[in-house]
Amino acid sequence: DIQMTQSPSTLSASVGDRVTITCRASQSFNTWLAWYQQKPGKAPKLLIYKASSLESGVPSRFSGSGSGTEFTLTISSLQPDDFATYYCQQYNSYTTYTFGQGTKLEIK
Amino acid sequence: EVQLVESGGGLVQPGGSLRLSCTASGFTFSSHWMSWIRQAPGKGLEWVANINQDENKKYYVESVKGRFTVSRDNAQNSLYLQMNSLRAEDTAVYYCARASDLRLWGQGTLVTVSS
Numbered sequence: 001d002i003q004m005t006q007s008p009s010t011l012s013a014s015v016g017d018r019v020t021i022t023c024r025a026s027q028s029f030n031t032w033l034a035w036y037q038q039k040p041g042k043a044p045k046l047l048i049y050k051a052s053s054l055e056s057g058v059p060s061r062f063s064g065s066g067s068g069t070e071f072t073l074t075i076s077s078l079q080p081d082d083f084a085t086y087y088c089q090q091y092n093s094y095t096t097y098t099f100g101q102g103t104k105l106e107i108k
Numbered sequence: 109e110v111q112l113v114e115s116g117g118g119l120v121q122p123g124g125s126l127r128l129s130c131t132a133s134g135f136t137f138s139s140h141w142m143s144w145i146r147q148a149p150g151k152g153l154e155w156v157a158n159i160n161q162d163e164n165k166k167y168y169v170e171s172v173k174g175r176f177t178v179s180r181d182n183a184q185n186s187l188y189l190q191m192n193s194l195r196a197e198d199t200a201v202y203y204c205a206r207a208s209d210l211r212l213w214g215q216g217t218l219v220t221v222s223s
Contacts, residue, residue, distance in 0.1 A: 034210050036153075043203055043213040044153065055211060087153055094141055094207065095167045097155035 002027055002090050006100025012108040017078045021103045023088035025069040032092045035064055035073045038102075039084045047086075048073065083107050110134035110212060112204050117217030124194050124221070130187040130204030130214055138182035141207035144189045146200035147216075154200075157189065158207050172198075194221045 003026040013019050023033070031051035036044035046055045048064035051071055061076040075082055088100040116128040128144070144156040157178040158167045166178050177190040187204050201216040 038153075043215055046211045049210060089153070089155075089210070091207075091210065094158050094160065094165070096169070097143065097145075097158065097207075099153040099155065102152040 001096050002029060002092060002098055004088055004090055004098045004100040006088055006103055008103060009101060010104045010106060012106045013078055014108045015078050015080060017108075019075050019078060019105065021073045021086055021088075021105075023066075023071045023073075023100045025071075025090060028068045029090060029092040031067055032090060033064075033066070033071050034089045034091060035062075036087045036089065037082075037084045038087065044087060078105075112206070112212060112214035114202065114204055114214040114217040117202065117219045119220045119222065120194055121223050122195060122221055125190070125192045126194065126219060128189040128191065128202055128204075128217060128219070130189075132185045132187070135206075135212075137180075137185040140209075142178075142180065142187045143205045143207040144178060144187075145203045145205055145213075146198075146219075147203070148197070148200040151200075156202070159187070191219070194219075196221050 005024045007022050033051045035048040037047050038044040047058050047062050051066055052064045063074050065072050083105050086103045090098050112130055112132050114130045120126050141160050143158050146154050146156050156169055159178045175193045179188045199221045201218050203216045204214045206212040
């Protein structure tokens with residue numbers, strides 16, 4: 001099974017900062033990688049799919065990139081609403097999905 | 109409205125059973141793979157199971173194999189998770205989600221396994 005290692009686990013940043021979150025896979029796969037945002041008490045919200053495709057309605061300050069074993073989520077200019085927890089997920093095969101451990105984005 | 113609504117969570121003793129339901133509306137349920145995903149209190153997301161449209165392909169995370177069974181009723185637009193031999197570590201919010209595109213999740217239902 002593919003394991004996903006997400007870093008950092010916690011990130012402190014300020015409004016207006018550019019931040020990057022990384023997910024590394026234990027083995028290479030095609031671009032079936034998604035990024036989610038989750039706020040307390042809420043279901044995750046899809047931000048990015050197929051590694052770099054922006055979900056409809058998601059602000060363009062969010063972007064995804066990568067292939068093979070390394071993938072990144074970048075927020076170009078943090079807004080107050082962006083402070084949340086972020087997860088990557090590989091969905092290379094329906095036989096098993098795997099999430100990263102999560103990155104909590106905190107206000108500095 | 110396109111949505112998924114889970115139900116059936118609650119408090120159960122270790123070793124007990126519980127059946128979760130997820131009712132879909134606003135889209136063609138029978139056309140989609142579906143997932144169950146859980147989140148223990150204060151922890152990250154963990155995929156639990158996937159089921160295909162015809163119910164002839166089912167996949168589980170190792171920790172629930174032999175204890176949990178995913179099923180569906182396309183006529184009722186419903187997804188189910190039968191959970192047996194429950195353990196304290198199964199305590200979590202359980203979400204159903206549309207596996208084929210990942211963009212639709214329910215609001216979750218809390219399962220607490222405790223004596």
